[in-house]
Amino acid sequence: MDKKLIIFDMDGTLVNSSITIANAINYVRKNLGFEPMDEEYILRLVNDHTINPAKTFYHAKAFDADHEKWFSEYYTKNHETELVLYTGIKELLIALKEQGKSLAVATNAYRGSTIESLTHLGIYDLFDGIACYDDVLQGKPHPDMLYKLLDELDFTEDEAIFIGDGPRDEMAAKEAKIDYIMVDWGFTDHTDAVRTVEDLKELLLNV
Numbered sequence: 001m002d003k004k005l006i007i008f009d010m011d012g013t014l015v016n017s018s019i020t021i022a023n024a025i026n027y028v029r030k031n032l033g034f035e036p037m038d039e040e041y042i043l044r045l046v047n048d049h050t051i052n053p054a055k056t057f058y059h060a061k062a063f064d065a066d067h068e069k070w071f072s073e074y075y076t077k078n079h080e081t082e083l084v085l086y087t088g089i090k091e092l093l094i095a096l097k098e099q100g101k102s103l104a105v106a107t108n109a110y111r112g113s114t115i116e117s118l119t120h121l122g123i124y125d126l127f128d129g130i131a132c133y134d135d136v137l138q139g140k141p142h143p144d145m146l147y148k149l150l151d152e153l154d155f156t157e158d159e160a161i162f163i164g165d166g167p168r169d170e171m172a173a174k175e176a177k178i179d180y181i182m183v184d185w186g187f188t189d190h191t192d193a194v195r196t197v198e199d200l201k202e203l204l205l206n207v
Contacts, residue, residue, distance in 0.1 A: 003179070003207040005155040006096055007146065009164035010107035011046075013183055014089050015117060018043050020082040024074040025057050031070045032058060047166030049141050068110055068134075075113040085121050086185055088197035093126045096204060104129040104149045106162065106172070108139040129153050141171035146178055161207060163200065165193075 011017045022039040029036060037057070045056055054060045058067055093103060103126055107114055111132040118124035129152050131145030138144050150160060162173040163181045173180035183200060184193035194200045 003101070003159060003161045003204075005102045005104060005149070005153060005160040006204060007104045007106050007149060007160060007162045007178070009140075009162075009166075009169045010105050010109060010114060010117070012165040013163060013169075014085065014105070014123070015121065016084050016086055017079075017082070017117070020075060020078055021046060023078065023082070024071045027074040028058060028067055028070045031066070034059070047168060049166075049168045049171060072110055072113050076116060079113070079117050080120055083117055083121060085123070086197060088201070090121075090123055092197055092201045092204070093123055095201060097126055099205060101204075102128045102153055102155070104131070104153065106131045106140070106145040106149060106169075108133045108168070110134050140168040141175070143172045143176035146172055146176040150176075150178075161204075163204075 008014050011021060019039070022042045025042055026036040042057070045051060045053070054063045054067070060067070096103060105114065105118070105127055107130075109117070109132060111130070111134055114130060114132050115124065118127070118130075129149050131148045133139040136144035136148055146160075146162065150157065157177045161179045161181065162169065163183060164170065164173070165183050165185075170180055170182060181200065181203065182193040184195055185197070194203065
């Protein structure tokens with residue numbers, strides 16, 4: 001199994017952004033005139049593919065320009081104090097690059113906040129491609145951003161593997177016919193998942 005392209009989800013996989021995501025959603029809610037939601041409740045729902053997040057968080061049929069503007073506004077002002085990489089992630093990415101792997105990110109975050117986050121955390125330059133929510137017609141669990149990365153970086157499905165922390169990621173990988181690894185140090189709780197970055201590193205350096 002010779003995997004040449006390693007694609008990562010961002011939030012909950014590379015980046016511990018739980019505080020920022022919860023606070024940003026509550027910032028949008030505040031601007032809409034709604035009461036704040038409990039942080040744990042938000043994080044439990046963030047990866048729930050069975051809900052409409054716009055309806056759940058903002059009582060809207062779909063996300064609109066104001067939602068994006070306010071979410072990004074909070075993210076931009078606070079990512080430097082609230083975002084952190086999970087321990088060992090930067091070392092993992094560097095080891096994969098040294099082995100000659102191509103690296104990419106597929107995230108349901110917006111492009112602006114994604115680039116800000118990865119740059120602030122010192123890993124933006126390690127990635128060969130990034131696909132975000134506003135780059136495609138449909139975010140995860142649809143496979144659009146995985147197809148986009150395969151096309152732009154010129155790899156086949158068999159040459160890629162996707163690492164994520166939730167059912168949206170797993171469903172996108174399955175639809176795109178890309179091998180998938182579930183990790184569990186993020187927002188969700190899975191019984192069958194890789195538990196540590198070291199274990200993931202061992203797996204990936206042998207694919």
